[in-house]
Amino acid sequence: MFEVSTQKTFAAGHALRNYHGKCENVHGHNYRVEVTVQGESLDSAGLLVDFVELKRLMNAVIDRLDHQFLNDVPPFDVLNPSAENLARYFWDEISRGLKSSVPVQVAAVKIWETDTSIAVYRP
Numbered sequence: 188m189f190e191v192s193t194q195k196t197f198a199a200g201h202a203l204r205n206y207h208g209k210c211e212n213v214h215g216h217n218y219r220v221e222v223t224v225q226g227e228s229l230d231s232a233g234l235l236v237d238f239v240e241l242k243r244l245m246n247a248v249i250d251r252l253d254h255q256f257l258n259d260v261p262p263f264d265v266l267n268p269s270a271e272n273l274a275r276y277f278w279d280e281i282s283r284g285l286k287s288s289v290p291v292q293v294a295a296v297k298i299w300e301t302d303t304s305i306a307v308y309r310p
Contacts, residue, residue, distance in 0.1 A: 226291035270306035
């Protein structure tokens with residue numbers, strides 16, 4: 188199995204709903220997101236997926252979230268904007284747009300809210 192990963196960063200604010208503690212208040216994070224793609228074979232150039240394509244897909248998601256109050260951005264206007272839900276959202280969006288000449292799938296998405304707090308989504 189081959190895997191490739193890439194990371195990007197963005198900044199956003201949020202307030203957790205149905206939470207009792209500091210994070211129920213409006214606050215922000217400098218998020219880091221890592222997307223890992225996996226597949227059994229490589230294309231004719233020896234690539235699983237072009238990093239340029241993977242970064243383009245990540246940028247499309249980040250552009251909707253960067254410097255936003257996540258609670259106002261669909262689907263987080265209804266869905267709690269937790270790191271776990273952000274990881275799933277990235278997985279859904281990247282999976283929907285991923286195209287390759289060989290079969291690939293998103294294996295995992297990691298979201299760092301801080302240097303020491305990480306949420307991971309794997310299907």
